[in-house]
Amino acid sequence: METERQLGNDFKAESFRKQLHKHPELSGHEINTALTIAQQLRHFGLNPQEGIGGHGVICTVSGEQDGETTLLRADFDALPIQEKATHSHVSVNHGIMHACGHDGHTASLLAVAEKLAVTPPKRGKVILLFQPAEETGVGASAMLNSAELKQLKIDNVFAYHNLPGQPLHEVVIKNNTFACASTGVSIELEGKTSHAAYPENGLNPAKAMIEILQFLEGLPSQYTENFALVTIVSAQLGEEAFGVSAGRARILATLRSDCNSTFHAMQSTIRLKLEEVGKGSGLGVEYSWHEPFNAAVNSSVHVDIVRTQAKQLGLKVNELREPMRWSEDFSEFLIHYPGALFCIGSGESHPELHNPDYDFPDEIIETASTLFMSIVKQLHG
DSSP: OOOHHHHSSSOOHHHHHHHHHHSOOBTTOOHHHHHHHHHHHHHTTOOOEEEETTTEEEEEEEOSEEEEEEEEEEEOOBBSOOOOOOSTTOOSSTTOBOOSSHHHHHHHHHHHHHHHHHSOOSEEEEEEEEESOTTTTOHHHHHHTSHHHHTOOOOEEEEEEEEETSOTTOEEEOSEEEEOEEEEEEEEEEOBOEETTOGGGSBOOHHHHHHHHHHHHHGGGGOTTSOEEEEEEEEEESOSOTTEEOOEEEEEEEEEESOHHHHHHHHHHHHHHHHHHHHHHOOEEEEEEEEEEOOEEEOHHHHHHHHHHHHHTTOOEEEOSSOBSSOOTTHHHHHHSOEEEEEEEEETTSOOTTOTTOOOOTHHHHHHHHHHHHHHHHHHO
């Protein structure tokens, strides 16, 4: 997907970003994207490691003096969304697009790589980490569990996400929880169908389904000390046939909380309730968790680093009062290492994330890369 101009010495981050946008790959399938990132790093004269925790890429830039190790992360997977746009870099892969700006996050970190290749840190190390499979919540853990990362001593971690609805270039930050924990839960109820005239000959899960739906709707009220939310996203019972008494039901819901302990307690409560329903109804009850994310909890020290450097660059800083309700699997890095996740505004009228008309605003590539470099300068000279 790359061209000689983009891979050569005259690297243009915006052009590179548009090439990534044009050739998106879904979570877990980012083979060509990872290859392209690694090739670009090599053209900078750097030595990337590939295949880390799947299709992950890491690149370490070392200073001459001893010092701390700082990890900067960008994600690069796309979403199963059909793009609706007329620009020249519209996705050529049907039903797949960069609708969350991961192409821009990657271009921003590559701009940092270009600068560090010319002017490495004076002391310590900077690890540039390019992560796959963020959207499914598994990419960060896979990379963290790799032998390559386990052997590293990391002192600081930072990442950013673009944020539509906020003024262009504005830095959005928050102490403690920045983004909520979340998971999807799928609940299957298995009974027995029968003729609608003789429902007593079957086992209809309708009553149990209603009980579970009411339970899920009321679950947040059990956890009033922290933010808790359950959203019912789908509920299906039986077939669309007037002569059949239903024998199966399925419920899909999403759980969210700004507190990891509350989040895990909600999951445990659901497990117990489903066991109770199964025993009391005679139904087969199965459940599974999907796309789990822990809450992203920032270190106040690292939030202060981002805040200070942003203000020194003349950027407006917006301090959130409440966490973002969406989730980000950079949370896994923040569980292991102190650091900060922050956002950079994409524009107040910019299309929302995960929308088919979304396109990353190239103007903030320079903002993000300059802020990252300012952070590196403070920590590494």
